[in-house]
Amino acid sequence: MVETTEIETKTETKTEAEAFEPFILGIFCNWCTYTGADQAGTSRMQRPPNLRIMRVMCSGRVEPEMIIEALRRGADGVLVGACHIGDCHYVNGNFKTVRRMPVLVNLIEQYGLNPNRLWLRHISASEGAELTEIVKEYVEILKKLGPNPLKKHK
Ligand code: FES
Numbered sequence: 001m002v003e004t005t006e007i008e009t010k011t012e013t014k015t016e017a018e019a020f021e022p023f024i025l026g027i028f029c030n031w032c033t034y035t036g037a038d039q040a041g042t043s044r045m046q047r048p049p050n051l052r053i054m055r056v057m058c059s060g061r062v063e064p065e066m067i068i069e070a071l072r073r074g075a076d077g078v079l080v081g082a083c084h085i086g087d088c089h090y091v092n093g094n095f096k097t098v099r100r101m102p103v104l105v106n107l108i109e110q111y112g113l114n115p116n117r118l119w120l121r122h123i124s125a126s127e128g129a130e131l132t133e134i135v136k137e138y139v140e141i142l143k144k145l146g147p148n149p150l151k152k153h154k
Contacts, residue, residue: 022076022142024135026053027062031089033081033123033131040128047132048139051079059083059120060093064104067118071108074151077117077142079135084122094122114145 028034034055040047056062059082070078080101082094097120105115119138123131 018143020143020147022050022139022145022147023074024051024077024079024138024142025070025075026051026079026081026135027059027066027070028053028055028081029059029083029094030055030057032083032087032125033121035125036081036123036128036131038128039125040132043128045128045132047135050139050142051135058088058090058093059097060088060090060095062097062100064100064107067104068107071111071113071117071148072150074148076145076148077119077138079138080118080120081123081131082120084124087124112149116141116145117148 026033026037028037034053037047037053054066059080062080067078067080080097082097083089085094085098088094101118101120105118108118109115119134121134123134
């Protein structure tokens with residue numbers, strides 16, 4: 001009888017984990033990743049519904065507070081989308097982002113969060129298919145991580 005109960009509990013837990021659908025906030029540069037997302041949409045590529053997009057004019061405009069606030073409010077992951085190096089419309093905005101990211105990853109680790117809760121990816125306007133694959137990969141990784149633990153403290 002005890003064994004059956006343990007099996008049921010494990011099965012229930014697995015089902016809960018499988019049912020978990022992570023919420024991803026995408027903060028995308030207008031000129032590249034946002035346009036890539038638009039291109040993926042007009043090409044009718046199937047993207048997981050887990051992503052909500054916030055558009056900024058340049059990834060260099062992504063303030064640390066935006067990321068911290070998104071995670072604090074319960075986003076399971078934050079995906080920053082930037083132009084490829086050398087393609088930034090504001091010359092060096094994405095260089096600043098690249099330099100800022102390790103600091104932010106370090107900061108969220110100090111909050112007790114897994115570093116995979118924050119991703120930076122360089123995705124151009126013509127890479128809608130790549131964006132779709134990146135989002136699918138991110139969803140799978142976040143499913144394995146489980147819900148953002150900060151959600152419990154809201
Ligand atoms: S304009 Fe896209 S990262 Fe700066």
